[in-house]
Amino acid sequence: MNLRAPLLILALACLAGTCDEEAPLPPREAHPPAFEFSQYLAKKGGFLPGTDVLLVRRPEHLEHVYELSLREGVPGHEEAKELFGNLERQAQATGEHVAEQVYSLRCAAVELPDCVPKWRFIDELLGPAEGPGNRRLRQVLAEAFEKRARSKGLETTVVMAVVNVMLAEGMLQSAVGKAATAEGRAAAGGPRVLVETPTVQARELGAGEVRAAGVGAQRLALESGRLGLKGEVSAMEARLVEAEAQEVGTRQPAAVKELEKLRPSLERPLAGAEVEEGLWREYVSYWELRYAELTSPVGVEAGVKPPLSWPGYRVFRARFRRAMEFQAKVSALLRGEVRLPPAERQVLRGMKQPLTESNVGLKHKGQASVNYVDDLAVDEATLKNGTPHVESISTKQRDFMRMSRDDAAEQVKADGKEALAKYGGEVEVRRPGHPLFERRIRVSRVHLVYDEALIPQFPEFRDAMVGAADTAGVELHFRHAP
Incomplete structure (x- = not known):
């Protein structure tokens, strides 16, 4: 690592949180002096001190150098190639x-402040991504991160979440300028799907790699204090994708030509987005990825829905956050039950040494996808046996207040059947580090937990729900999680 390179020093200093004190940026020059190579290159060869930072702070010069670096045979090509190659x-x-x-070992083990990159500094250094040279530097940085992260064995969802954030700070997420990719300068990789739009060329999408609805999974895991835990981002993304697919809120037109006219902009947020800057950035990222999916053979084959409207997205994410918070509270209640005598437990009855873990991946035989159960309970006293005692807990924050008793019963049956299909029967545990990791086990009982605050306080109403759960083959619980 060459720490003498000023641009690199600035970026790394910012990652440590000391940008302003140790590496102040020169002002960005909208109207720089006439371009001369002598402003950046020494007569005897090499680069003049500090000129790499100066070059990126002069957008007009940066774009001129980038253009010359692509045009072989024209005067100044070799010098421009040397300058831009250095950047x-x-x-x-x-x-x-x-x-x-x-993603060092300590960052994987515990969430420390310096484990979260301050990506906004990239935008402060390079400015708005208005030109292909600027976008090219962002793309190189993102691709280098992605390649190294994958070589270290990081989860695809974690890698893509970070790459999306890196690109979103100064440009529409997943978008790189046509000129930045036209020369084929991107790093070589496996089969890709390129999606062309009238205004931007979408970032290359690997089949099955990027899912629009999963945008924000990393941020949600971080805000809930679970980013450093294994599998949390994967679980969060899977839940977001599933919830968005089931969302009944207002969506934009499915016709691509009509959809193009509604493209959101980071620079021009809609009403109400100013106070929700982070969510607006996620919405723009979500919209661009969904547009790419809708214009991609992979997405068309999968039958993806058009993007939610901005108001619809806000409602969807607010509902998802409430459900996530309820799940976290129920998980805490279960951990509290572990410390109680067996006779006093309400869910984890019949277990001598219960162990509970949240968002554990379960995979059924013959299925490629992994389902993430809200909580998985294992009796550690039975681990040495051939048949360990395992139970699944599915948490639902569903509003029954406006349902009739019959409608509520039908909803419970549907939720129960879904929970059994996803978290019941014979499954393989996919959580690394779990005592049953990669073992095929049979789930002996599936629990369904509803938010008590959203259920009418009538005995006959609840009795109907309990009876429906029995019919579906699951055990029903009502929990108030303040």
Whole structure:
């Protein structure tokens, strides 16, 4: 790592939270002096001190250098290639360093402040992504991070979440300028699907790799204090994708030509988005990825829905957050039950040494997908037996207040059957580090937990719900989680 490169020093200093004190940025020059290579290159060869930072702070010069670097045979091509190549190498080194720094062993074990990159500094350094040269540097940084992170064995969802954030700060997420990719300068990879739009060329999408509805999974895991836990981002993404697919809120047109006219912009947020800046950035990212899916053979084959409207997205995410918070509270109640005598437990009855873990991946034989159960309870006293005692707990924050008794009973039956299909029967545990990891086990009981605050306080209403749960083959619980 060449720490003498000023641009790299600035980026790394910011990652440590000391940008302003140790590496102040020169002002960004909208109207720089006439371009001359002598402003950046020494007569005897090499780069003049500090000129790499100066070059990126002069957008007009940066774009001129990038254009010359692509045009072989024209005067100044070799000098421009040398100058821009230096910036690319520094962007690449920075991306590789971030992958090493953020996902070091200690960052994987515990969420520390310096484990979360301050990506906004990239935008402060490079400014708005208005030109192909600027976008090219962002792309190099993101691709270098992605390549190094994958080589370290990080989960795809974690890698893509970070890459999406990196690109979203100064440009529409997943979008890179046509000129930035037209010369085929991107790093070589496996089969890709390129999606062309009239205004931008979407970021290359790997089949099955990027799902629009999963945008924000990393942020939600971080805000809930669970980013450093294994599998949490994967579980969060899977839940977001499933919830968005079932969302009945207002959606935009499915016709691509009509949809193009509604493209949201980071620079021009809609009403109400100013106070929800983070959510608006996620919405723009979600919208762009969904647009790419709708214009991709992979997405068309999967039958993806058009994007939610901004008001619909806000409602969806608010509902999802409430459900996530309820799940976390129920998980805490279950952990409290573990410390109680067996006779005093309401859910974990019949277990001598219950162990509960949240968002554990379960996979049924013959299925490629993994389902993430809200909580998985295992009796550690039975682990040495051939048939360990395992129970699944599915948490639902569903509002029954406006339902009739019959409608509520039918909803419970549907939820119960879904929980049995996903978390019951014979499954393989996919949580690394779990005592049953990679073992095929049979779930002996599936529990369904509803938020008591959203259920009418009539005995006959609840009795109908309990009877429906018995019919579906699950055990029903009502929990108030303040």
